Amino acid sequence: MSRKPLVRECPPTTWYFRQPRYLRYMSREITSVFVGAYCVLLVVGLQRLAAGPAAWEAFLLGLRSADSIVFHLLALAATFYHAATWFNATQKAMPIQVGEDFVPGNIISGAHYVAWAVLSVVVLFLAGVF
Amino acid sequence: MAKSHKPVVWFPFAAGGTVIAFFLPVIVVLTFMAALGHVPAGLGYERMHAFAGSGLGKLIIFGVVALSLWSSAHRLRCTCYDFGLRADTLVATVLYIGAIAGSILSAVYLMKI
Structure with missing residues (x-):
């Protein structure tokens, strides 16, 4: 109890x-x-x-x-x-290790933002927006 | 070794999350333009039909729609649980069946184009 x-x-x-x-x-x-x-x-x-x-x-x-x-x-x-x-x-x-050190996090996220922007512009272009 | 069915649910979920993050915002922008009355040239019937009629186009459209559906179903399941709807088996069954049905329907529609 x-x-x-x-x-x-x-x-x-x-x-x-x-x-x-x-x-x-x-x-x-x-x-x-x-x-x-x-x-x-x-x-x-x-x-x-x-x-x-x-x-x-x-x-x-x-x-x-x-x-x-x-x-x-x-x-x-x-x-x-x-x-x-x-x-x-x-x-x-997905942290990336190079040798002893880890690649700074904002570079990994930043690369994704850049890829996102590029892909979006490509899709807009293919869709005839500009 | 313990076996789990989780990877089967998880792989399309993660792939879908990535596809949604990279492609859905710009796709929403395109239909939003149509909603505002400025239909982008690429959304006209001729060009959409030609794109969806090509093998690569079918593959891309099916990949985006099916992965996004599956990822959304999995996330909605978690959302329901977090909001206090604890009938998880029922929720999961309904949502996953919905996602599978949506994917099959997309494939059927694409085959007709």
Whole structure:
């Protein structure tokens, strides 16, 4: 018979309000909702593309609603936040050792940012934005 | 040695996270431009159809969509758990089936193009 039973004080639905770092973690977690929803939009887009020119044009026109613009703004924020936090984490996830020393972390993350910028410009160019 | 099915879930998750980080922001920018009424030339039917009709294009589109779906499903599963939805087996089953179904559908649509 224990006189002081263990009470685990960890409310399962509100624990992340206890510390700013938990809130930052959860704000990153939430981006997955918008990324997931955007993936569904991509699958729908493929279906419309396969259905022919009229369906594709209607799909593009359908994107122009106010709801779609709001969703795109949220998805933009979510994907950029996901990308930035992902690249910031690379220096912890895959440290590179050269001889006795480790390559400074900001060089590893920085290289990812540069690659991200280059790839994005290439995709924009291929898509005929400029 | 203990065997685990985790690498099977983890590899596409990590690959998907990388693909999402590198490519989704710019793809969202493209459809956002379309949403604002400035459809980029490359998103016109002719060029999109030609791209999705080529072998390399199919591979790229399928890779991006399937890996992003799988990674999102895995992350959504963790998100549900962290927000207090503790029916993990149910959540995981629903999300992974959704991701697999989405990937199969993408492959089917791509084959039709």
